[in-house]
Structure formats: C-alpha cells, structure tokens
Amino acid sequence: xxxxxxxxxxxxxxxxxxxxxxxxxxxxxxxxxxxxxxLIFLLPLSALLLRPWELGLSGxxxxxxxxxxxxxxxxxxxxxxxxATINAGLGLLIAWVLSRYAxxxxxxxxxxxxxxxxLPTAVAGIALTAIYAPNGPLGAPxxxxxIRIAYTPLGxxxxxxxxxxxxxxxxxxxxxxxxDREVEEAxxxxxxxxxxxxxxxxxxxxxxxLLTGVGLAxxxxxxxxxxxxxxxxxxxxxxxxxxxxxxxxxEQFDYAGAAAVGLAMLALSFTGLLLLNSxxxxxxxxxxx
Amino acid sequence: MSLVIENVAKTFGDHAAxxxxxxxxRQGEFLALLGPSGSGKTTLLxxxxxxxxxxxxxxxxxxxDLLTMDARARRIGMVFQHYAxxxxxxxxxxxxxxLEVRPASxxxxxxQISARVESLLALVQLEGLGGxxxxxxxxxxxxxxALARALAIEPxxxxxxxxxxxxxxxxxxxxxxxxxxxxxxxxxxxxxxTHDQEEALDLADRVAILRxxxxxQVDTPQRIYEAPASAFVFDFVGEGVQLPGDVADxxxxxxxxxxxxxxxxxxxxxxxxxxxxxxxxLPPHAEGLPARKISVLQRGGSSRATCExxxxxxxxxxxQSLAGLxxxxxxxxxxxxxxxx
Numbered sequence: 001x002x003x004x005x006x007x008x009x010x011x012x013x014x015x016x017x018x019x020x021x022x023x024x025x026x027x028x029x030x031x032x033x034x035x036x037x038x039l040i041f042l043l044p045l046s047a048l049l050l051r052p053w054e055l056g057l058s059g060x061x062x063x064x065x066x067x068x069x070x071x072x073x074x075x076x077x078x079x080x081x082x083x084a085t086i087n088a089g090l091g092l093l094i095a096w097v098l099s100r101y102a103x104x105x106x107x108x109x110x111x112x113x114x115x116x117x118x119l120p121t122a123v124a125g126i127a128l129t130a131i132y133a134p135n136g137p138l139g140a141p142x143x144x145x146x147i148r149i150a151y152t153p154l155g156x157x158x159x160x161x162x163x164x165x166x167x168x169x170x171x172x173x174x175x176x177x178x179x180d181r182e183v184e185e186a187x188x189x190x191x192x193x194x195x196x197x198x199x200x201x202x203x204x205x206x207x208x209x210l211l212t213g214v215g216l217a218x219x220x221x222x223x224x225x226x227x228x229x230x231x232x233x234x235x236x237x238x239x240x241x242x243x244x245x246x247x248x249x250x251e252q253f254d255y256a257g258a259a260a261v262g263l264a265m266l267a268l269s270f271t272g273l274l275l276l277n278s279x280x281x282x283x284x285x286x287x288x289x
Numbered sequence: 290m291s292l293v294i295e296n297v298a299k300t301f302g303d304h305a306a307x308x309x310x311x312x313x314x315r316q317g318e319f320l321a322l323l324g325p326s327g328s329g330k331t332t333l334l335x336x337x338x339x340x341x342x343x344x345x346x347x348x349x350x351x352x353x354d355l356l357t358m359d360a361r362a363r364r365i366g367m368v369f370q371h372y373a374x375x376x377x378x379x380x381x382x383x384x385x386x387x388l389e390v391r392p393a394s395x396x397x398x399x400x401q402i403s404a405r406v407e408s409l410l411a412l413v414q415l416e417g418l419g420g421x422x423x424x425x426x427x428x429x430x431x432x433x434x435a436l437a438r439a440l441a442i443e444p445x446x447x448x449x450x451x452x453x454x455x456x457x458x459x460x461x462x463x464x465x466x467x468x469x470x471x472x473x474x475x476x477x478x479x480x481x482x483t484h485d486q487e488e489a490l491d492l493a494d495r496v497a498i499l500r501x502x503x504x505x506q507v508d509t510p511q512r513i514y515e516a517p518a519s520a521f522v523f524d525f526v527g528e529g530v531q532l533p534g535d536v537a538d539x540x541x542x543x544x545x546x547x548x549x550x551x552x553x554x555x556x557x558x559x560x561x562x563x564x565x566x567x568x569x570x571l572p573p574h575a576e577g578l579p580a581r582k583i584s585v586l587q588r589g590g591s592s593r594a595t596c597e598x599x600x601x602x603x604x605x606x607x608x609q610s611l612a613g614l615x616x617x618x619x620x621x622x623x624x625x626x627x628x629x630x
Contacts, residue, residue, distance in 0.1 A: 182373035185340050188360045189367040190387035190442055200390070204377040286377055286422070 048266065051259035063260040068236050069245060072261075075153060076242040077268055080221035083160035087217045088210060090161070091168025098169070099176045113169045116162055121226030128159055129231045151233030156241065159227040164217030171213030175206055208284035215276035222269050290351030290445060291315050292337075292478060297346030298502075299332055306332040307343065308502035314480060314495075319472050321493035322482045325525070329502040330482045331370075334448050337480065338367045350446065366439030366477075370451040372431045374423040380434050381406050381419035387442035409437040412471065429460040436468075440475070447472075449481035453488065465492055486526045490514060498522050520560045520628045529564040530601045532578075533630055541627070544599045546578045551627065558630040563622035565605040570594060570620055572611075577619030596620060 023029065052060045063069060098110050116124065132139040132149040139150055149155050179202065187197040225243040232239045242265055249258035292314040299307040306329045314320045322330040335341040337348065339360030348355040355363060375383050384406045388397055397405065410416050413433035423431055432452065439447060452468065453461040469492055472479045483489050489496045490510040497507040498521075506518040517523040520531055534543030536559050541550040543561050571577045580596040585607065594607045598620055605620065 180371070180373060182369045182371060183375065185338075185360075186367065186369055186373040186438075187375075187386070187390075188340070189338055189363075189365065190390065190438065191361050191364070192386070192390040193361065196390045200386075201375055204375075207377075283377075 045266075048259055048262050052256055052263050054256040055260065059256070060260050060263075063257045064264045068240070069242070069261055069264070071237040072240050072242040072245045073264060073268065075156065075240065076222055076265070077272070079153060079156045079160050079241075080164075080218050080224075081272075083157055083164050083221045084214045084218035086157075086161055087164045087168045088214045091165055091213060091217075092172055092206070092210060094165070095169045095172040095176050099173050113166050116164075116166050121163060121224065122230065124162055125159060125227035125230035128155070128162065128227065132158065132231065150231050151235075151239065153232075153239050155231035155233070156228050156239060159231050160221035160224055163224055163227055164221045167216040167220060168210070168213035171209045171216065172206055175209040176202075179205055204283075208280050211276055211280040211283065215273055215280065218276070219269055219273055222265065222272075290478070292446065292480075293347075293349045294333075294337075295347045295349075297333070297336060297343045297348065299329075299336065299341060299343045305502045307336070309346070310499070310502070310504055311346075312497055312504060312507060314478055316478055317476045318478055319469070319492065319494045320478075320480045321489035321496045322480060322499060323486060323489040323496050323525070324484065324499035326484060327501075328499040330484075330499050331450055332502075333499070334367075334450055334480065334482050337446070338365055338448055339363050340367075364442060364445050366442060366444030366447045368432075368435045368439050368447070368449040368452055370454055372423075372435040374431060374434060374438070376423055378422075379419065380415065380421050380423070380426070381410070383423070383434055384409055384419075384437045384441050386438065405441060409441055412440070412474075413437045414467075427460075428456050429464060432456065432464065436471070444477065447475075447477045447479045449479070451483060452481055453483075453485070461488075468492070490526065498525065517562070517626065520562055523562040523626060523628075527564055528604065529562055530598055530603045531560050531562045532599045532601070534559055534561050536627070544578050546576070548576070554627050555629070559627045560630045561622075561625050561627055563625035565603050567624045568603065568605045568620050568622045570596070570605060570607050570611055570614065570618055572614060573617045573619060575619045575621070577621035580618050580620045582614060582616055582618050 052063075055063065094113065098106065098113070129150050130136055132142070132155060134140065134143045134148065134150065136150070139148075142149060147154075149158060183201060183205075184197050187201045192200065223243060225241070225247070228241050229244055232241060232244075234240050234244055242261060246258045246261050246265075249255075249261065292312075294310060294312045297307055297310045298305065308329075310329070310333060312333075322333060324330045332341060336343050337355070339355070339358065343356070375386065378386070381403075385402050388402045388405065391397075396402075406419060407416075410419055413436055415430060415433055415437070418426070418430070423434065426434065436449075436452075449468075453464055456464065465488065481493075490513065493510060495507060496510055496513050498505045498513065500521055506513060506522050508516075508518075513522065513526055517526060523529060524531060532543050534541055536542075536550045536554045536556050538556075539550055540547050541554065541559070541561070569577075570582075578598050580598045580603070583595045583597055583602075586593045586595070590609075592607045592609065593604055596603050596605065596618065603620065
C-alpha cells in the first residue's frame with residue numbers, strides 16, 4: 001500500500017507539468033491533440049515558412065518591400081484593425097441590447113447576428129456591392145452626398161465590419177448575461193450614476209471577453225477575401241487587399257512570391273493576436289488569483 | 290432618525306410579495322426581518338434600498354419621503370446576500386468605490402479616501418489585506434469587505450440581506466457577535482433579513498416575522514418566543530408540537546386528554562402549541578397526552594427522549610428516574626398556547 005503510494009508520488013514528482021484531471025486517458029488525449037494539430041496546422045504552416053526562401057533572403061525582402069505589397073498589407077491590416085475597433089463598440093451595443101432588453105423579435109435578431117458566419121462570404125460581398133454601388137438603393141443617395149462606398153477603401157471597411165461583428169457579439173453576450181445584477185445594484189446603492197456603473201463596474205468585467213472577440217474579429221478581417229474583392233474595386237495601391245495579391249501572384253505561378261506575402265501576413269497577424277491575447281490574459285487574471 | 294413604513298405593497302405578476310406591510314424602526318435599532326423563503330422579506334429590504342418600487346404605501350425616514358429618492362441618493366448601505374463585490378477591483382478599491390464615484394465637489398481627497406479605507410479595514414479586522422482581490426478571500430472575509438464598502442459612504446441606515454447565509458456554522462457564530470458590536474459602535478439603524486430564527490432571536494432588538502407578504506408579529510425576541518401571536522410564529526421560532534383540539538364547557542380536549550382550559554380561552558376549535566422544554570414525561574397511567582417513546586439519548590447528566598404525540602415528534606428532557614419507562618407513556622405540557630384554528 002505505502003509502496004504503491006510512494007510510487008505514485010514519485011511518478012507525480014517526475015512529471016510536474018501534469019496536473020490531476022477528472023478526464024481519463026491523458027496520454028491518448030495528448031497524442032491525438034498533437035497529431036491532429038501537426039497534420040492540419042503545423043504541416044501547412046511549415047510549408048508556408050519554408051517556401052519563400054526559394055527566393056533567398058534578398059528576394060524575399062524585395063517581394064515584401066514592393067510598394068504594391070506594402071500598400072496591400074497596410075490596407076488589409078489597417079482596415080481590419082479599424083473594423084475590429086468599430087465592431088468592439090457596435091458588438092458591445094448589440095450584445096447589450098440582446099441580453100438586457102426583451103422586445104418583440106429579439107430571438108429573430110439574435111439569430112440574425114450569426115448570419116455572417118453562415119453566409120458564403122462571396123454572397124455577402126455581392127449583396128453589399130449591389131446595395132452600396134453608385135446605382136444601388138443606398139449607394140445612389142450617398143453618391144449624391146459625395147460619399148462613395150463601393151470600390152473604395154470604405155467598402156473594404158464595410159465588408160470587414162460585416163464579417164467580424166458576430167465574433168464580438170457572441171463572445172460578449174454570454175458574459176453579459178452571466179453578469180451578476182446584484183453587482184450593478186451594489187454600485188447604485190453606493191451612489192454611482194448609471195454611467196459610472198457602466199464604465200467602472202460593467203465594462204471592466206466584460207473587458208477580457210470583449211478583447212477576445214475583437215481579436216477574433218481582427219484575425220478574421222485581416223485574412224478576409226471573398227466578401228472584400230467584390231466591393232473593393234481592387235485598385236493596386238489603393239483598394240487592393242493582401243489576400244487578393246496572393247491570389248494574383250499564384251495565378252502568375254509566382255508561388256514563392258505568394259508565400260512571401262503569406263508569411264508577412266502570418267507574422268503581422270501573429271504579432272497582433274499575441275498582443276491582444278497577452279492584454280486579455282492580464283485583464284482576465286486580475287481579480288482571479 | 291426613525292424609519293416608518295406604512296401599508297407597503299408590491300406585486301410581481303400575480304404574486305403579492307408584499308401585502309400591506311406597516312413597520313417602524315427606531316433610530317439605532319437592530320431589527321430582524323424573519324420569515325421563510327418567499328415571505329417578502331428581501332423585497333421589503335430592496336424597497337428600503339430603492340432597488341424596488343412598491344405599488345403602494347409610504348416609506349419615511351427621519352421625516353423624509355424615501356420613495357421619491359433614487360437608490361443613489363438615499364445613502365443607505367446595503368450588504369447583498371452574495372456580497373456583490375467588484376471582482377476586478379482590490380479590496381481597498383472596493384471599499385473606496387462609494388467615495389470615488391462622488392461628484393468632484395463632495396469627493397474627499399485621495400489621502401482622505403485612503404485614510405478612510407485604512408480605518409474601515411481596521412474596523413472589519415482586515416488590516417493589510419487591502420491589496421487582495423475578492424477571489425483571494427474566504428467567504429467570511431468577503432462578507433466583511435462588503436460591510437466595509439457599505440459603511441464607507443457613511444450610510445444613514447444599514448441593510449443586510451441574509452448576511453450569514455453562505456457561511457459555515459462556526460464563522461457564522463463569530464461574525465454574529467462581531468456584527469452586533471459594529472452595530473453598537475456605529476449606532477446605525479440596522480435591518481437584516483434572515484430565515485434563521487436562532488440568528489434573529491439572538492441578535493436583534495426586535496424581530497418582525499413575515500409570512501406571505503404580511504407581518505405576523507413584531508416584537509422583542511423574548512416576547513416572540515414566549516408569546517407567539519399565531520400558530521405560524523410558534524412553529525417558526527422554535528422546536529415544538531402543535532395539536533388540534535377543542536375548548537368546550539371550560540375544558541380543553543386534545544387527543545382524548547381533558548384538562549381545565551385557561552379562563553380566557555374562547556370555546557371552539559383551537560390549536561394547542563407547546564415546546565419540549567415545557568413538557569413532562571409521565572408514566573402511562575398518569576393524566577396527560579398519550580405518547581409513544583421512540584428513543585432515549587443519554588447526554589451528560591440527563592436524557593433526552595424522542596416521543597411521538599398525535600403523529601408529531603417531540604424531544605424532551607427526562608430525569609434519570611424516568612428513563613426506564615416503557616414504550617407507552619404520557620406527556621403533559623406545563624405551559625402551552627392556544628390559538629384559534
């Protein structure tokens with residue numbers, strides 16, 4: 001008995017990274033996880049990491065510093081960041097309305113939020129273009145005011161807001177619904193105005209979920225292709241996104257060049273997500289011990 | 290400043306949570322709202338805090354009409370059942386919150402706020418824990434942070450919703466005495482909600498017993514225990530037995546036992562209530578209620594017998610000499626209460 005126990009203790013001491021878990025089959029689970037990740041994740045990624053170097057370091061550098069590539073990267077990531085920021089506010093508002101108010105048709109609106117997930121992005125792009133084109137139902141009056149949306153960077157932003165919105169709503173909404181109403185009431189009895197309660201009590205509690213949602217919306221928008229190409233107009237240096245540039249390079253059989261742009265996108269996305277995730281982690285750790 | 294509640298009613302859907310409650314609390318009084326769950330006690334507390342608007346009635350505090358004031362302006366400290374601490378704020382930030390949110394003209398300076406936080410931490414015996422987060426505290430400590438946070442705004446009245454509900458028995462007993470001391474030190478009118486009769490009777494100056502949104506009795510703990518106004522109150526505040534009986538021709542008849550009725554007893558069907566501590570165990574041929582002795586437990590110098598009387602269970606003390614009695618016994622209450630049935 002005591003021998004078995006000391007063996008178990010010794011086994012635990014040998015594997016300090018392994019925590020006791022209620023789920024059985026740790027070696028099997030870990031094995032499947034790693035195999036799966038390798039097959040569908042690491043393998044394609046490593047191909048992407050290896051391919052550009054066929055050009056050599058200077059060749060790679062020439063590709064990614066090409067003004068057209070830099071402009072495309074700037075548009076993709078700039079518009080993605082802006083769209084994610086706008087979605088932070090918009091998504092928060094929608095999540096708030098959906099979780100705090102009961103109004104007729106709430107369930108319908110709630111289901112509507114998921115639509116950008118389900119809709120083929122090309123369909124969304126074509127629909128947005130039809131509406132916002134200079135002869136479209138919304139585009140025509142806007143054109144009279146001198147605002148052009150379709151075939152401009154503004155159109156790209158619009159498409160990216162559309163595809164990113166559900167990420168923010170769906171990450172914030174459950175947290176908002178779980179938020180203890182007593183906490184808001186406590187703030188009220190302590191003399192806080194509704195605005196102070198929202199800023200100092202509710203928003204900090206939502207911040208980790210909101211950041212996660214913004215991160216997802218940003219990542220999705222940075223890589224978005226289908227919905228954007230129809231509405232963007234795709235003018236080099238002006239409204240051409242990086243994923244389109246990759247496709248163009250592929251069509252010209254410039255595989256290494258396409259991979260080089262892909263690698264640059266990967267690096268930028270990874271840096272952005274790493275920053276957001278560490279911020280999110282710091283916020284979530286606060287007060288959790 | 291005294292609190293005067295008059296004829297307050299509140300309905301949720303078709304459920305009357307409060308059904309015409311009138312109650313007064315004197316300045317500095319420690320009042321318990323006692324009742325089973327769903328009796329309306331928490332609703333009443335929320336009406337006082339301004340978190341619930343009653344359908345009718347008035348609430349005046351020191352001559353001021355509370356119902357016209359927003360919860361924010363009432364300066365009434367509330368401690369919530371699950372504490373409702375701000376999880377992303379440290380203990381010190383939680384306590385300072387009520388001062389930080391004041392408009393700039395009345396907000397104390399930074400140094401004044403931190404001095405106030407320190408003195409409150411000392412009051413609730415949490416010195417040195419100001420930098421911790423709520424998740425790093427035990428239940429009892431969180432409870433005290435919630436109290437310190439409520440006291441920080443220098444409230445005119447303190448409300449506590451089931452203050453010891455989520456704590457284990459030992460912590461509960463410690464905090465009980467401690468809360469009474471805080472109340473006596475601050476001199477605040479304090480109203481607390483509980484479903485635990487022992488807690489209410491131990492702690493409060495007066496106890497208000499609620500049932501289905503109505504007040505059954507408001508009295509000192511001693512009066513509540515000794516002279517419960519209804520069979521419900523009797524049943525709620527202590528271990529005892531209630532048996533149906535009848536009063537006729539000056540006699541009380543319960544379970545076939547006839548005994549002279551009290552002089553003021555009105556004839557008719559009654560409910561007789563008595564407690565085990567007021568009851569004697571007697572041999573089978575004596576005068577008393579027929580009972581069956583189910584078990585005897587030796588404890589210290591005396592024995593406690595569990596008996597069945599009229600289908601109810603009664604626990605009573607038995608002198609050593611009678612511990613040997615058989616299965617069939619009699620029990621006779623020395624004092625009992627009669628309420629109309």
